[in-house]
Amino acid sequence: MTQRRTPLGERARYWFDSTLARGASALVGWLALLCLAVVVPVSAALVWTDPDAPASMTDRLAAVWHLTGETLRLGGATGAPPRVLMSVLLALIALLYVSTLVGLVTTALTERLTALRRGRSTVLEQGHAVVLGWSEQVFTVVGELVAANANQRRAAVAVLADRDKTAMEEALGTKVGSFGRTRLICRSGPTTDPALLSLTNPGAAGAVLVLPRDEPDADAEVVRTLLALRAALPGPAARPPVVAAVRDDRYRLAASLAAGPGGVVLESDTVTARLIVQAARRPGLSLVHQELLDFAGDEFYLVPEPALAGRPFGDALLSYTTSSVVGLMRGETPLLNPPPHEPIRRGDLLIVISRDDDTTWLDDCAGLVEEAAVVSGPPAPARPERVLLLGWNRRAPLIVDQLRRCARPGSAVDVVADGGEATVRQVGDADTQAGTGLTLTLHQGDVTRPETLRRLDIDAYDSVIVLGQDPAPGQPPDEPDNRTLVTLLLLHQLEQVTRRELPVVTELIDDRNRALAPIGPGADVIISGKLIGLLMAQISQNRHLAAVFEELFSAEGNGIHLRPAADYVRLDHETPFATVVAAARRRGECAIGYRDHADSSRSPGHGLCINPAKTERRRWTLRDEVVVVGKD
Known part of the structure; x- marks a missing residue:
């Protein structure tokens, strides 16, 4: 075989590369x-x-x-x-x-x-908020804290996470937007290191919020972070209010012990399951939760009112023009929707919904009530419900448990999910605890395939709940949203065929995917991380609200409901909202707003109005609903 002669240029290039490979001495030469x-x-x-x-x-x-x-x-x-x-x-x-x-x-x-x-200097702020950890909730939490500080002359939010400081600042600046008067301070390092955690000056903070990461071992890290916070504080007297979240209820006790007596620990999966069930039973309720939890609109406040001491609680409902009274805070115990004859004691705080803490002023509105427009009569009796649950994840057993707690005899839940061994076992375990009033049935199938949904009698269900799968290890946290969007597309096609708007409740992980979902603008979408972030931000401003939200979101007790307006006032009759409040008082409820379905597709709030003025007059129609706080 004849050997090809290598060109001189290639040999020179090869010799040059070989000399460079010898190291720094060759490069210097x-x-x-x-x-x-x-x-x-x-x-x-x-x-x-x-x-x-x-x-x-x-x-x-x-x-x-x-x-x-x-x-x-x-x-x-x-x-x-x-x-x-x-x-x-x-x-x-x-x-x-x-x-x-x-x-x-x-x-x-x-x-x-x-x-x-990286941020290694100690924060010298006073009364600032400290956010420990990084997840999708951080954008909601920081954004809400900025909104809460909008009327403050000077405020600061310090974020400590095991990420690059510049990357955190850029991500927060992109998603949160303008910080207004609030100063953002980022520090880089693990939240479980007391030495690094002390850089945020937690002893002088107004509140500390601990966020769980989107990983399986997140709850254990939350407990370690709370223990590190205890070690970083100079003493018990310097302990700030702490708000933390865990996913698994098995870690709640340990997290509560680590957080200390004044700490509040939320179970994110349990809260999410409760909100999903409430929205499934009362379509449109997620819009009310969103309005009450963010700082952009009206929210809960605790206000003293010595002038009402000794008077019955029912009088307080019509004592504010621009605020809605929903209960009493007696010591550390909230009394939501107490009986109208319950006396207001000296030292009680009123639980009100208002635009701001300085917009609550007394103004007797009893004279605005039009007795002729009030409707009296018993509410329609509750009936058994049929719920279709598409998909299965770690929150599904909690959802079934919440449905069981409020189920009427004869109610049924049909589950459509893959036939994996884990799914069959979990559905079986949930069925054994469902109770006699609720029937649970598993239909094996892929919810992203059209033939699976066509076999179902969609019109026979009162509500449809769509859940995404739990993300696999190494998978992006929002990966389950891809399957959820496919399922929603198929349901939308069935709506067009049956010409019926399905009452669908969707659980999404990434709020940006809501704009991609083929659903109506006023549909119920539960963004679990966002709602927990809103809840943590609210409690960080007033830890006494934790007990208020606990009862509002529970299956028992007083909660938020959407009732037909025809149960309260005469239809096609113009009357002020004070008349609706008086009618709800007679039924043992507190009216806090309404939803106009005729305006739901045009208005930014989808027809929802929370805390309207008692003087607001409107003509009530058959599709209108009244938002009340009361028992189910």
Whole structure:
């Protein structure tokens, strides 16, 4: 076989690459040759073109060497060879010293800039909010804290997470937007290290919020973070209000013990399951929750009102024009929707819904009630419900349990999910605890396939709940939303075929996917992380609200309901909202708003109005609903 002759250019390139592979010494040698190849010819050109250049060749070469030496900082001395060599040696030593000094200074500056970039200085703010951990909830929490501080002259939010400081600031700036008067401070490091956690100055903070990561071991890390917080505080007297969230109820006791007596620990999965069930039983209720939990609209406040002490609670319902009274805070215990004849004791706080804490002022509205428009009569009796549950995840057993708690005899839940061993076992376990009033049936199938949904009698169900699968290890947290969107597309096609709007409740992980979902603008969508973030932000501003939300979101006790307006006032009759409040008082309820279905597709609030003025007059129609706080 004839060996192909390698071209000279390729051999030269290969030889050059081989010499570079020998390390830094080869690189320095090539750099020196390159510099000499440029500097020597240019120095010679300068000497030969100089009119004052010496005449002899020796003197001209000496001038070339002098220019070259000055350019490369090699001394440039001329004369005997030993003299030239010593000059070069001294120049090389000086060059080595200067380059080493520059390198040390550059390294020190780089380390300092890196430390500053990571955020290693102690926060010197007072009364600020501290957010520990990073998840999708952080954007909701920080955004709500910024909204809560909108009327403050000076406020700050410090975030500590095991992420790059600049990356956190950029992500929060992109998703939250303007911070207004609130100063954002980010610190980088693990939240379980007390030394790093102390950088946020938690002892002087107004509240500390601990967020769980979107990973299986998140709850254990929340407990460790709470323990690190205890170690970072100078003493029990410096303990700030703490709000934390865990996913599994098995960690709630440990987290509560670590958080201390004043700490509040939420079970995110349980709260999400409750909200899903409430929205399934009362379509549109998720809009009410969203309105009451964010700081953009009306929210809960605790206000003292000595002028009402000794009077019955029913009088307080019509004592505010621009605020809605829903209960009493007696000590540490909330009394939501107490009987109208319950006396208001001295020291009680009123639980009100208002635009702000300075918009609650007394104004007797009893004279606005139009008795002729009030409707009296028993409410329609409850009937058994049929619920279709599409999909199965770790929250599904909690959803079934919540449905069982409020089920009427004869109610049924049909589950459509894959036939995996884990799913069959979990459905079986949930069925054994469902009770006699609720029947649970598993239909095996893929909810993303059209034939699976076509086999179902969709019209026979009172509500449809769509759940995404739990993300697999290493999978993006919002991956289950992809399957949920496919299922919603198929349900939308069935709606077009049957010409019936299905009462669908959808659980999504990423709020950005709501805009992609083929559902109506006023449909019930539960963004679990966002709702928990809103709830944590509200409680961080007033920890006494934790007990209020606990009862509102529970299956028993007083909760938020949407009732037909025809049960309260005469239809097609214009009357002020004070008349609705009076009618609800007679039924043992507190009216806090209404929903106009005729305006649901046009208005930004989807027809929902929370805490309207008692003087607001409107004509009530058959599709209108009244939002009340009361028993089911």
